[in-house]
Amino acid sequence: MKSYIAKIEHLSHRYTRDWAIRDINFEIPSQGILGLLGSNGAGKSTTMNILCGVINQTEGHAHIDGISVRDNPVEAKKLIGFLPQKAPLHLELTVDEYLRHCAYLRSVPQSDIKAAMDMAKAKCGITHFSNRLLSNLSGGYQQRVGIAQAIIHQPKLVVLDEPTNGLDPNQILEVRKLIKEIAEERAVILSTHILSEVQATCDNIIMIELGRVVFADTMYAFNNYIAPNSFVVTLDQPPTAMDEIRLPGITEVELIGPRMYRCRFEGSADITKTVIGHALEHGWDLKEIYLEKTSLDGVFAQLSKNAAKEV
Numbered sequence: 001m002k003s004y005i006a007k008i009e010h011l012s013h014r015y016t017r018d019w020a021i022r023d024i025n026f027e028i029p030s031q032g033i034l035g036l037l038g039s040n041g042a043g044k045s046t047t048m049n050i051l052c053g054v055i056n057q058t059e060g061h062a063h064i065d066g067i068s069v070r071d072n073p074v075e076a077k078k079l080i081g082f083l084p085q086k087a088p089l090h091l092e093l094t095v096d097e098y099l100r101h102c103a104y105l106r107s108v109p110q111s112d113i114k115a116a117m118d119m120a121k122a123k124c125g126i127t128h129f130s131n132r133l134l135s136n137l138s139g140g141y142q143q144r145v146g147i148a149q150a151i152i153h154q155p156k157l158v159v160l161d162e163p164t165n166g167l168d169p170n171q172i173l174e175v176r177k178l179i180k181e182i183a184e185e186r187a188v189i190l191s192t193h194i195l196s197e198v199q200a201t202c203d204n205i206i207m208i209e210l211g212r213v214v215f216a217d218t219m220y221a222f223n224n225y226i227a228p229n230s231f232v233v234t235l236d237q238p239p240t241a242m243d244e245i246r247l248p249g250i251t252e253v254e255l256i257g258p259r260m261y262r263c264r265f266e267g268s269a270d271i272t273k274t275v276i277g278h279a280l281e282h283g284w285d286l287k288e289i290y291l292e293k294t295s296l297d298g299v300f301a302q303l304s305k306n307a308a309k310e311v
């Protein structure tokens with residue numbers, strides 16, 4: 001058995017003059033969740049749409065289980081469930097009416113449709129809403145219906161474009177849990193511009209910026225990559241000269257609030273222990289110290305810098 005279900009090779013696309021994506025290469029593992037992370041306009045939807053046969057690429061190849069999406073779209077699409085950024089819901093239908101319609105569109109045999117609907121509803125926790133109009137469901141439940149339509153034909157790969165966009169914090173947690181459950185049986189690729197979304201749900205990550213892959217590895221490697229390089233410290237009795245806080249290893253100290261300093265450092269985060277010891281020794285009266293999480297912007301900046309160096 002192949003360890004991946006889909007393969008993207010040298011994928012490039014331009015809508016008009018400029019390239020939206022350029023020479024994208026990656027594989028989607030047969031199981032688990034792959035996160036496609038990138039800021040707005042990075043090229044996530046373009047990549048997803050090509051993968052799902054919604055648009056044809058200008059150059060390169062997308063294969064699902066060895067089948068070319070471009071050359072054999074009907075067969076390739078049978079293997080994919082897709083929830084686009086704007087869920088294709090018909091709000092005037094009930095959950096059952098809508099899912100029956102989706103099963104029919106997905107060529108589920110007539111005799112299997114009821115079982116397919118029951119399976120998708122149970123999996124997505126919407127059985128009790130079978131006869132509810134979609135327009136009367138909350139955003140979180142509408143998204144569950146969107147996911148149910150994506151798995152109704154038991155695809156090997158589920159593609160989710162910004163699946164938690166517009167949901168409230170509780171709904172986000174529930175939908176993430178559902179996505180993880182779905183990925184126990186198949187491959188899932190989800191796109192998002194939210195770093196914490198990928199960190200919370202994904203096993204592997206592809207990060208794209210300006211249409212190019214800037215990072216591709218496991219989530220573990222990514223988390224190590226974005227190890228924080230700054231901390232914030234509040235000192236009730238700070239030294240008169242701010243420079244005194246700049247202990248060896250600290251490269252920059254910035255005043256960001258009353259007696260509150262952002263310190264950038266190189267090397268191990270253990271530097272905070274040194275600062276705590278030093279503050280105690282010099283009576284700086286340390287109130288609070290915490291490592292700052294690297295922002296997505298920070299990660300992008302760092303990755304772009306690295307990519308530029310490699311060119």
Ligand SMILES: Nc1ncnc2c1ncn2[C@@H]1O[C@H](COP(=O)(O)OP(=O)(O)OP(=O)(O)O)[C@@H](O)[C@H]1O
Pocket residue numbers: 015016020021038039040041042043044045046047193
């Ligand atoms: N139909 C289109 N016609 C022309 N340009 C487009 C079209 N769709 C997308 N683009 C451009 O292609 C680039 C990539 O867009 P894409 O929608 O793939 O990015 P994205 O990462 O999904 O962003 P978002 O999170 O905002 O949806 C952007 O510069 C965008 O303006």
